Amino acid sequence: MTQQHSRPQWWHHAVIYQIYPRSFMDASGDGIGDLAGVTQRLDYLANLGVDALWLSPFYRSPQADAGYDVADYRDVDPLFGTLEDFDSMLAGAHERGMRIIVDIVPNHTSSEHVWFQKALASPSGSPERARYIFREGRGEYGEQPPNNWESVFGGAAWTQVPGEREWYLHLFDTSQPDLDWHNPEVLDEFDDVLRFWLKRGVDGFRVDVAHGMIKAPGLPDWNGSQAMIEGGNRGPMWDQDEVHDIYRRWNRVLSEFGRDRMMVAEAWVHPPSKTARYVRPDEMQQAFNFDYLLTPWDADKLRDVIDTSLESYGAVGAPTTWVMSNHDGVRHASRLGLSRPGTRPNGIDADDEQPDEALGLRRARAIIMLTLALPGSAYLYQGEELGLPDHTTMPAHYRQDPTFHRTNGEQIGRDGCRVPLPWCANAPAFGFNTTGESWLPQPESYARYAADQQLENEDSTLELYRRLLAMRHEHGLGHGELVWQASPRSDVLSLTNGDVTLVLNLGEMPVALPGGEVALQSVTDAICDGQLAGNAAAWLIHADAYPDND
Structure with missing residues (x-):
């Protein structure tokens, strides 16, 4: 029996807090956040008043794209701890009344995944290669890519197998080969991966690149850009009708574990009526509302996107989500301080316009009052409750985002919003750990945003969030009208x-x-x-x- 939207479930009105594990809290002291660090801060999150936690990937990975290049979907990377650490974190969250959502990355694997290594070691046309999208190159010797598609991270979306005529598709980094979702082995594998984590007790999945797993037949050339257009990806590699068959199948897998498990789609499509197709009663339960995130600081445009969202999602019986920031874009406290407030640059560095930090924070505090007043579910990105801005002057040699390196710095990338959190103003690494190590540098300005400076301060951004969340719950705004x-x-x-x-x-x-x-x-x-x-x-x-x- 598939899950239905017939009666409200917890995700219809939940406030869900995104944890980017690398940057949340580092218990080991190696400069990279970990699952034990999350466990240490569960009381903080419970006192904040959120209903659920979404964790970005912590699976085994060579970390070419900060864990979104997965080498083993059923294990924890040693950087983040062990499966036992995950179980302890999950149990601690559940004891405090918070649910756990984990990332699933189905469009591609790491190039170090055992499947891809076997594919490279096998001949053209083999079952091992059929799990991925290998194609013969064009030209007399196969020296040209099979089509003209570009990578989201810049450059060509194809890499040639050394010494061969064949190339493999990667819509993202070279180290992230795309799977072929027409292959039954791929379908069965991910059914099993979902069941693995559901059996461990997770409450849901955030589905990465949910609109990208099926490509148009024949992989036709496309002359458009991978840049976001009106809030959505375009082209024959995105939002194909067959992708919905996958989510109907996954819906049935979740239903094996009761009615209270959920999925949320990262689907960069436009308009909201297209995104709403992902949350029809027999598919997913939520989809990120990127149209809301992308709306500029304008009353009419905000009202329009809110009305359109409520209408589109309501038509399929699904809740609307509201989100202002995540790990893939400039934090809204910085975006709202730009001369064109709310625009979404692909990163900010020292040579770009610097946001007005005070004005950006003022507007960020105002927009969260709109966001949390709306019916539906809201997502918060770690640190926004502290009012954190991006690190907008990070020197280039610290940057790790593959977007920055694949475009030779033309696109600044996402490092600025991924800087480790400040917990204590006067501690090493601002309390991120006890050693002072930090995988990305923290700006000195983070001292005044540190959590210990805001706790019990009734005028702080943290206290504003706590009061808003308590009042939202008390007055039932999530399931209001x-x-x-x-x-x-x-x-x-x-x-x-x-x-x-x-x-x-x-x-x-x-x-x-x-x-x-x-x-x-x-x-x-x-x-x-x-x-x-x-x-x-x-x-x-x-x-x-x-x-x-x-």
Whole structure:
């Protein structure tokens, strides 16, 4: 029996916290975060008030792409600990009422995966090669790639097997060969991988590159770019109809373990009505709402994307998700401090426009009040509750993202949002560990964002998040209903969800608040003499309505 959306489940309203294990907490002291480090901080996460934790990959991997190049899907890389460490972390989270979601990376494996090593050692046309996408090159001697596809990370999407006419496809790095999902062996293998982790007690899976596993028949040439266009990937390598057959199959696997297991799709497709196809009742349960993440600092555009999202996902009976940051893009506290707030550069370095750090944080604190006021499920990226900006001046020699290296630095990449967290302002590596080691350098500015400087500080970003999450839970906003209210200005948003009213002022000039009890404000100077300052937000209880300007 497939899972249905017939009655609300925990993921319909959950707030889910993304942990990027390399950068969360390092218990071993080697400079790379680990599972034991996550376990050490479970009380912090429970006190924050989140419902579930999503962990980016911790599997065995040569780490060419920070673990998204998986060599063994059923084991923990020694960098992060052991399977026993995973079990302890999972048990500790469950004891504190938090669920665990793990990443699954099905589009490609590592080139060091035993399957790919056997493929390279086997002849053309062999069963070993049939698990991947090998094709004969063009030209008299096969010296040209089979088609003109580009890698998402830059450069060609094909690599030639030395001494042969055949090439293999990798939509990402050379070390990440794409699997052939028409092969029954691949389907069976991943059924087994899902069951392996479900039997260990995981509550769900985040599916990496969920829109990329099926390629168009014949692998036709495509002259478009792999750059994001209007929020979605385009071309014959993305969002093919057959991919949905895989998720119907996976839905049945999850159903073997009850009704409370879930999947969330990383599907960079546009518009929301296309993303919603991934969360039909017999497929996944959630999909990341990248259209919301990509929306600029503009009241009309935010209202439009919220309405479109609720309509599209509601049409298939699925919850909407809301997300502002993750491990693949510039943190929103930095994006919102740019001269064009909300634009999404592919990384920021010292030669680029530097965000206005104070303004970016102010807007980030305001936008989270909108995000957590919306019905549905919300995702938080580790460190956003501290107000962390990107490391925007990281010297090039520290950078590890394959995007940076494959484009010869033309694309800065994602290292700036992956810097280890600051836990203690006056400790080595800001408390990330006790040794001071850090796989990416932390900027000195992180001292003032450290968690120990924000705990018990009622004006801190951390305390704002804690209060928002507690109030969201208390008032049932996740499973509530949005009602837009009349707005006094075009740069002001006002909505009601249950007995909570949000007012968000995206402009620079103050605006009068409606009557009602102010429960929370985004910054200490947000409200003065009944006026809400610019770039600020407030939650009110039992608020009056603005006069209808119509």
